[in-house]
Amino acid sequence: MKGFAALSLICLASFLGAADTSAQEFSPREYRREIENPTQVVVLGTTHLSDAAEGWDPKVLDLLLDRLASFKPDVITIENQPGPTTSKLWSYRSVYPEAAAAYAGRALLMSSIAALSLDMDMPQAEAELRRHLGKVGENPTPAARRRSTALFAASGDPYSALVQWWRLPSSERVPGDGVSRRLAALLEELGLEREEGVVLAASLAVRLGLERVYQIDSQEDDVLTPEESDVFFQKVFPVVAERYNADPAAKERGKIENMTTPEAALAAYRKLNDDRIERRLSEIEWLGAIKERTEGNVGRKRVAAWESRNLRMAANIREASARAPGGRVLVIVGATHKLWLEAYLGMMSDIEIVSTDTILR
Structure with a gap:
């Protein structure tokens, strides 16, 4: 009888262990195996083109637009509020x-x-x-x-x-x-x-015969109090910004002042979408904010606000993608959002992240 009881406990423990493992390993992306043609998503990181100096000509983006048009997106989303x-x-x-x-x-x-x-x-x-x-x-x-x-x-x-x-x-x-x-x-x-919603998204939508673009940003930041925000920008931001600007990755990143010809603009966008550069900059900016200790852990709270915003953006993109199941979605966002959105969207059951390398090369 004792042997039977011991065997029962072993079986129960094995079952519970298997159940825990199953719960831990659940991922909606596993459902993608059942879909013959998952929805393809390209996340294009961009600099904010409104920062261009006087006299900058958006026509230098023509070669980039040709590459984006070759992807033939059914849906285009932009970093603006719906x-x-x-x-x-x-x-x-x-x-x-x-x-x-x-x-x-x-x-x-x-x-x-x-x-x-x-x-x-x-x-x-x-x-x-x-x-x-x-x-x-x-x-x-x-x-x-x-x-x-x-x-x-x-x-x-x-x-x-x-x-x-x-x-x-x-x-x-x-x-x-x-x-x-x-x-x-x-x-x-x-x-x-001269902003990406106009010279990239709207002009590309017209070129491809699309009826609209989808606005997917969400600035509903409800994490930091005004006082905590002041602490962040007085004590955390200056330290992180100094490290950021001094790092070689920041100097490598594509810049709008380098976009002087179509070829140079395309090269700058390759750098803006370089995962190696963006990972390093993310470590400095967001991991750096987490590590910077202050009263009230305002750095960690600021990262929570950033992650929350990106999650809401990912939800809006996923909703927009439902207009074209099995189609193609082009997401145009500030380059800092790129890795976060690719990570979140890559968890979805019907999203396949397509590297920008395939269209910017």
Whole structure:
């Protein structure tokens, strides 16, 4: 009897051990083996092109755009706030005062201008946009595309509004169908901006015949108090920044001032997407913040905010990817996000990360 009891305990322990191991090893990516054509995702790290010096010509990106077009993405995402997040930031502007002003300004302005013509608030415009896009089909009339332009703008998506505007023949880029003179002027102004949402995402979407881009950023930072944020930028950030700027990896990273020709711009983007460089810089910036000891562990809290933001971005990208199961998704983000998003997205059941080396070579 004692032998039987001992054997039972051994079997139970083995079962529990196996169950624990199974739980620890679970990964949604294992389901990918059951999918013949997983959704392919390229995460392109970029510098923020709005930092370019006066006189910089975005045409030096033509060779890069050729490489990106060769990937033939079905979905393009950009590092800007989606309409609901913009609306939330504004509604909670007393909580997120800096984020509301810095990251929601243009979308709110264009949304309010479009809303006057359409007599719709942001959620109403989003609902009407979905109905409208379902009705117009693949070859909308100029009037239908102008209305799409106005609805995208009113819903808090200025970059997709620009895609619709640019897909109109130049003779049809005129006020009407919800596009007021003021909104038309704002769209023309946006089209002249030297930023990646315009010169990379929107222009590529038009070139490929896509109807829109997807905004996937999330600046809803609710981790550090204002006082803790002050401590971080006074005590942690200067130390980390000094190490960062002194490291050879920072000097190797692609820079916009080096983008003087199409060939040089492509070379700079290869460096911006070099995993070796980005891993080293991430160690300095984020592991460095974790290691820097202060009252309240503000460095660790700042990393928690960073990880939370990237997780929300990854969720938005995954949601956008559902529009094209088995298709191709191009994610355009600041280079610092690249490794984090590839790590998070690579855990998904229907995502295959494609190296930028395959299209930037």
